[in-house]
Amino acid sequence: MCVLNWWRTLQVGAEFVGTFILIFGAVAAPIVNQKYGGVETLMGNALCAGLAVMVVILSTGHISGAHLNPAVTIAFAAFRHFPWAQVPAYVAAQVTASVCASFALKGVYHPFLSGGVTVPSVSTAQAFFLEFVTTFILMFVIVAVATDTRAVGELAGIAVGATVILDIMVAGPGSGGSMNPVRTLGPAIASNNYKQLWIYIVAPITGAITGAAAYTAVKITSDQEGQQ
Known part of the structure; x- marks a missing residue:
């Protein structure tokens, strides 16, 4: 029991560190872009987030699974790839890491933190759709590389990081x-900007669950055809 508790503590700690790295890198890029007159560009913002995801998965994926995202954790649990009992600890670690990283960035780049906040520049419906679809795509890829033994697991970091880059290139100008x-939550708290925050909570969670469901359906169909 002590060994199990120690391992779970280690997993939560790795999830905290991984999420901190992701948020620090993904949020810093648009802040730097704002402060230095567009030096990063949209591609730079996308690359920073995608590379952060990639390096964290490669460095901590074997410890915590590198969810880095409450939507991913909830979707994994919904399809029995992760125990529900551990969801609260993972989500707490992710939220805490996001807030810590955001306040660290606020201290470094003040008063330019607003550049790192994701707020819609399109209508509410369009922003919701963008966040839903991009998270659907992201979770579809994550479930594929993380749960299907036929996928090349060693390339998970590259596949997921590349998906993040793709999604930001598509949705970045519209929804962030x-x-x-x-x-979204950490920078929103640090900058006291909660505009349309519900979109960035509801859309990713529903998109992730739908993406996980879609790959599960594809996998079940493929398995059935393979047995015939």
Whole structure:
């Protein structure tokens, strides 16, 4: 029991560190872009987030699974790839890491933190759709590389990181390309800007669950055809 508790504590700690790295890198890029007159560009913002995801998965994925995202954790639990009992600890670690990273950035780049906040520049419906679809795509890829033994697991970091880059290139100008409730929540708290926050909580969670369901359906169909 002591060993199990120690391992779970280690997992939660790795999830905290991984999420901190992701939020620090993903939020810093648009802040730097704002402060230095567009030096990062949309591609730079996308690359920073995608590379952060990639390096965290490669460095902590074998410890915590590197969810880095409450929507991913909830979707995994919904399809029995992760125990519900551990969801609260993971989500708490993710939220805490996001807030810590955001306040760290606020201290470094004040008063330019507003550049790192994801707020819609399109209508509410369009922003919701963008966040839902991009998270659907992200979770579809995550479930594929993380749960299907036929996938090349060693390439999970590259596949997921590349998906994040793709999604931000598509949704970044419209919704910010969050795909992650804590990507938005931490900067919102640090900057006291809660505009349309519900979109960035509801859309990623529903998108992730739908994406996981879609890949599960594809996998079941494929398995059935393979047995015939």
